[in-house]
Amino acid sequence: MYPAQFDYHTPSSIQEAISLLTRLKDDAKLLAGGHSLVPMMKLRLAQPKHLIDLRKVPGLSGIKEQGGAIAIGALTTHYQVESSALLKQKCPILPETAAQIGDPQVRNMGTIGGSVAHADPAADYPAAVVALGAELVAEGPKGRRAIKADDFFKGLLTTAIQPDEILVEIRFPSWPAGTGMSYMKFPHPASRFAVVGVAAVVTVDGKGACSKAGVGITGAGTKAVRAKGVEAALAGKTLDAATIQAAAEKAADGVDVQDDPLQGSVEYKTHLLKVYCRRALEAALARAKK
């Protein structure tokens, strides 16, 4: 399949890209790694009249520590996240998540910004973005604004980014000493996308009690969500096997689990969520204790 005809733009600054977006409005689509948009264009599920390629815009790529947080540019590829020494040391759930995306070709071309902006309900990063409490920085004609992860994913392929805005950066706050993190997914055997995916981040204090927890869910519903019931069931508790099991039982609470002939029934996915939540919590806890 070939995409419908389009005009191709290569802005050389964020301002130029925003001007194009503002002028061309709904006729335009931003292009990052192209590994979600181009397949959709080939299937004619998307038929933008204009493509605005962000890859020649300087300053949109890279991973750096900034004001106690880690800032990742939107155009940073999955491979750059997967192989970052800084992230492996400071926020290892992100390389762990990136390594589970697609295949080497997808990871070399696809970008973290493109993934979260696309908001595929089965994408991997959104679970970690929610669990870690990230902020997503969008820039538009009125300047920059930060959007909390909990407010970012609005529904199927829908986010809080406005049509004239570009996602420029994702900021991940640092978590205290005694934190462990883990992302686990049950990949669909054909696509490798997440049938369910669970990101777990837990902090244990000197007495072994859970002082902070973040749990994000992807795959099962129409958007990534925070597993508030799981987090509440962990707060202040000593994380023994029974506590983790009881918390994981709440993994599907607040998730709009979807029935899907290709991905599984509501009952099946709810079961997977509980199992993967328990496993992710156990792995995060083991790392927190190291």
Ligand SMILES: Cc1cc2nc3c(=O)[nH]c(=O)nc-3n(C[C@H](O)[C@H](O)[C@H](O)COP(=O)(O)OP(=O)(O)OC[C@H]3O[C@@H](n4cnc5c(N)ncnc54)[C@H](O)[C@@H]3O)c2cc1C
């Ligand atoms: C074979 C295959 C397997 C895959 N497997 C997985 C998997 O297992 N897990 C997974 O999570 N993903 C998977 N993906 C998707 C992959 O991770 C994509 O790279 C990602 O979803 C989109 O990133 P991109 O940079 O390619 O974005 P693009 O395809 O270029 O863009 C996607 C959408 O986001 C918008 N956009 C892009 N960048 C920005 C920005 N900075 N600001 C605002 N909007 C923007 C575009 O306009 C477009 O609507 C797979 C893809 C393929 C082709």
